Amino acid sequence: MSRPASFDPETFLPDALVESIRSRAARVDAENAFPEEDLDALREAGYLRLLVPKDRGGAGLGFAQASVLQQRLAQASPATALAINMHLVWTGVAKTLRDRGIDDLAFVEEEAADGEVFAFGISEAGNDLVLFGSDTDAAPGPDGSYAFTGTKVFTSLAPVWTRLGLHGLDTTSPDAPKLVFAFVGRDERVVTRDDWDTLGMRGTQSRTTELHGVVAPAERVVRRIDPGPSADPLVFGIFASFELLLASVYTGVARRALDLAVESAHARRSKRTGLAYSQDPDIRWRIAEMALAYDALPPQLEWVGHGLDALEDHGPRWFSYLSGVKHRATATAKRVVDDAMLVAGGSSYFSRNELSRLSRDVLAGAFHPSDPESAHSTVASAWLGPLG
CATH class of the missing domain: 2.40.110.10 (Butyryl-CoA Dehydrogenase, subunit A, domain 2)
Incomplete structure (x- = not known):
């Protein structure tokens, strides 16, 4: 599989922007508000045009690159990343069709470049x-x-x-x-x-x-x-864009929880031994388990993203790959966040703690399509054939 040229995520999502978004996330959550400032800053940075081709005023990025950026954004604010995801989904659908010679959604790309929010x-x-x-x-x-x-x-x-x-x-x-x-x-x-x-x-x-x-x-x-399962490229485009970008958000949540657990392990010190918890064998084992689970996700997202960008033909297996990566990302993120709270201890149970917010945010993953039942049904059909 050919790989697109490497890119620097900092170019599209600078550290300063990430930190400013992170600084507002707790307030947005507490006030049950929409992150207007985040949207304005991301729009100014050209983030809403990531998947729009350059000849229509966008950045011309591929799915694999957008996935990396959504993981990065979710580490600052899962809710902001998930909200922006839905706009990116439609520009991703337009890209999927155009890459395959179908320009039915040219207006989506043009209007997104002009500042419309989908x-x-x-x-x-x-x-x-x-x-x-x-x-x-x-x-x-x-x-x-x-x-x-x-x-x-x-x-x-x-x-x-x-x-x-x-x-x-x-x-x-x-x-x-x-x-x-x-x-x-x-x-x-x-x-x-x-x-x-x-x-x-x-x-x-x-x-x-x-x-x-x-x-x-x-x-x-x-x-x-016609209603029902369809081979129409639009349906595939929606499914592909939605599942990959959604999985990217929850992978970002998992990474942030892992980073916070590591910080906590270094900062906390045992009264019993006098050592930092990073030296405790049980804590080290737990963080290793978290890292082993998380480390499997980015390569999967990269493989799926590059496959979409390269127009690889996996036929109907695409649906099992896409629903599978979404299911694994959301389930893994939930498990990593749960373990991060155990590593951080009782302080993570306070609502002011970032892990407390992540523990609530990550729960939403199970409710997005494909839900666990649908994902298992899709994968079962891919391996066993349809029900008789």
């Missing part, structure tokens, strides 16, 4: 079909437009998005049912509930979004496909 309007309460079905009504207009009515949940970037990529079900056209993917703007037909009061990842402000006939013009309707 949000992800796919999740619906109780809809375990996710990309393969929708409870949102997509009513066709005579001019090729669609009006969407329904409720989307976990809409990250809720206070600030200007473009919402979403899907709905057309049940009235002659060839119905058709699953419709489109992009809408924010107007009076979109209601954002102020209902994001969660255990962790509070800065994402992933509020519920009510759609009351909001219209996507014909030129922003990008797919009409």
Whole structure:
């Protein structure tokens, strides 16, 4: 597999910017606020244009590089990284299609370069079909437009998005049912509930979004496909971009927890032995276990990212690779954070402790698609074939 030229993450996410974002993370979490300052600083740094090609005003990075940067950002503020992820997902979908000679989402790249903020309007309460079905009504207009009515949940970037990529079900056209993917703007037909009061990842402000006939013009309707599993490149692009970038965020959380555990082990001193806990065999074993688990993640993300960038053809196995890396990243991050709290001791149980916040943030990983059940089902099918 060919590798793109190396790059310096500092160029796109300088240390000073990382530290300023980290300095605000606790306050954002405590106030259950959206990190406006983080978004402004990242926009100024060109971070929202990472995956946009250079000829359209972006940085022209690949997935492997964006993964490294999202890991780095998550070490400063998991919630900020997860919120920005949803914008990057759509620019990643546009890149996936364009790399394969399909330029249907050129407007996403152009508008992202112009400063528009894209949000992800796919999740619906109780809809375990996710990309393969929708409870949102997509009513066709005579001019090729669609009006969407329904409720989307976990809409990250809720206070600030200007473009919402979403899907709905057309049940009235002659060839119905058709699953419709489109992009809408924010107007009076979109209601954002102020209902994001969660255990962790509070800065994402992933509020519920009510759609009351909001219209996507014909030129922003990008797919009409049959419901159910699909080989359409758009579906693959969404799945690939979402899973890889999501896994990157939680890998960053794991790295930050490991670093904090190491700092704590050096700083804490045993009253019994007089030695730093970094000299305690049990603590050393625990940190080694954490490191062994964490060290497996970045190479997996690199392999998947480079595979996407190089247009490798793994056929349907791609879905097991992508859901697998997401599942391993989120499950490993949870385990590493739990162990980091044990290393740090009782002080980590106080809400003012960064590990306390990470312990809450990392819990969200299990709820993102692919959830553990879906990931295991996908991998089982890849190895055993479909259920009879």
